[in-house]
Amino acid sequence: MTGSTGSTAPTGPTGPIRRRFQGRRRQDNILGWLFVLAPTLGFLAFVLYPLAAVIYYSFHSSNLLSGVTTYAGTKNYSQLLHDPATGSVAKATALFCVGLVVINISLAMLLAVLLNNKLRGTTVFRTLFFSPVVVSLVAWTITWNFLLQNNGGINAMLHTVGITGPNWLRGNNSALLSVVIVQVFKNVGLNMVLFLAALQGVPRSLLEAGAIDGAGPWRRFRSIVLPMISPTTLLTTIITISGSLQVFAQIQILTAGGPNDRTNVLVYFFYQQAFDNHDFGYGSAIAVVLFVIILVLTMIQWHLRKRWVFHES
């Protein structure tokens, strides 16, 4: 973060000039405040207040019928600790996150490396790989839902080559993987573009020097390219992790958290408790937990960034 670079008016030595500057300065201050008024009020009303409120609600029980809110202490949190679903939710959230990050980052890197080789038609392929990013999320998810049905397109394709495909979205082992795959193809284009920009920043001379020293292509990639693009790898990993904690529509449409809570990730669990069961106290406690997770991840990110800026310089 750099500070603001407004030009500070020098204070002139003589009376009238100084007065004029002070008038300008006052006008500037008023305008400055006016310009930032909207986001400031928005922050107070739609970020800070709700954040305080959700913490408050998480220590209360609300009765929807009577509309009465009573203090409940840590009841909602202990309910979360003892909820039979909590273990599955934690597992699904973690597995989804790890699976998404690993597959997404490696595929994004692979695509970027392929595109960076400047073969003919790269622009066309870049467009193709990126296109799902602009397809609306729900339409994309519905299409995959259709493709992944037991008698849907994917299994029909497999059938033509003699493989009997699983019932993707209903299988205990295949459901989570299916959701991950749908999400990867949707958004891998974004990370690919970021990696592509990073690869173009790797100096040719370094690679040539490596070649002269007798390093093969794989060795050059591992020892020269990977360290050079590590800041981007960190950035994309962070973006992907925080994105993975917010896959709600996909889960609702594809699996509704099933089978047996295998795909019941935290935000979906939250929605069920808050808006299907109308338990705002419990829902708020889950929301606070989600917020704490994001906060911890952000702190880790800050910590890493300090090291990584050092590495960059």
Added chain:
Amino acid sequence: MAVLAIPFVFPTWWMITSSLLPENEVLSYPPKLLPLHPQWSNYKAAFTNYPLAHQYLNSLYIALLVTVGTMVFSSLAGYAFARIPFPGNKFLFPLILTGLLIPTEVTIIPLFKMVDSLGLTNTPWPLIVIPIFGAPSVLATFIMRQFFLSVPDDLEDAGRIDGLRRFGLFYKVALPLARPALASVAIFTFLNTWNMYLEPLVYETDKRNYTLPVALTQYTDAYGSHLWNIQLAASVTTVIPVLIVFIAAQRHFVEGLAQTGLKG
């Protein structure tokens, strides 16, 4: 590379193909890769049996209003944070930036209660006002500030010599330079709003007030089984306009989105 491209292109292709098939053929075997006898009535059904036209209009004007509103307020605020040394500037900006850390789910219960107590559930207001002023616009303000920081001081000094006051410096000097930043703000704001799902699901109860993402999930018959071809036809109508704009303004899109790393 061509093989790798299949999973990226195939779903969109399949969506279009299946949206033109009669219902008894969508899940048939062998799979149909080309609609040899396109059945356009699916599209008609999507619009006549459901309030799709109305929902389309909702999505369109909400996305446009949020995009324009965000562009106006984020460029004003981004400019002030970058170039006006008003007291409190250095404290206020990092504070507002914390809005970036807050996923929609975390604050939606209190926001729902707020909207509900104002009697504004089942109206488009929460879908317009909260995104313009709340957490979703923080990224836009941040991007605009980053851009205005890079405007050389000499340009503004020249403007001052020409007698421009502060608002003139913003409007006549800095803003015209900010076109690329504004374009990427517009693109990702529009896409985010167009894809909004949780908010309309929570705030809207009447089908006529749904936006497209929620509307698309409603295509089932009385027994709750999917009317695939109609549902896919409706999906196609929501995808094609955005795809066309994307192909036309591709460079902006890719670069603009790459700068922001948008979620979704």
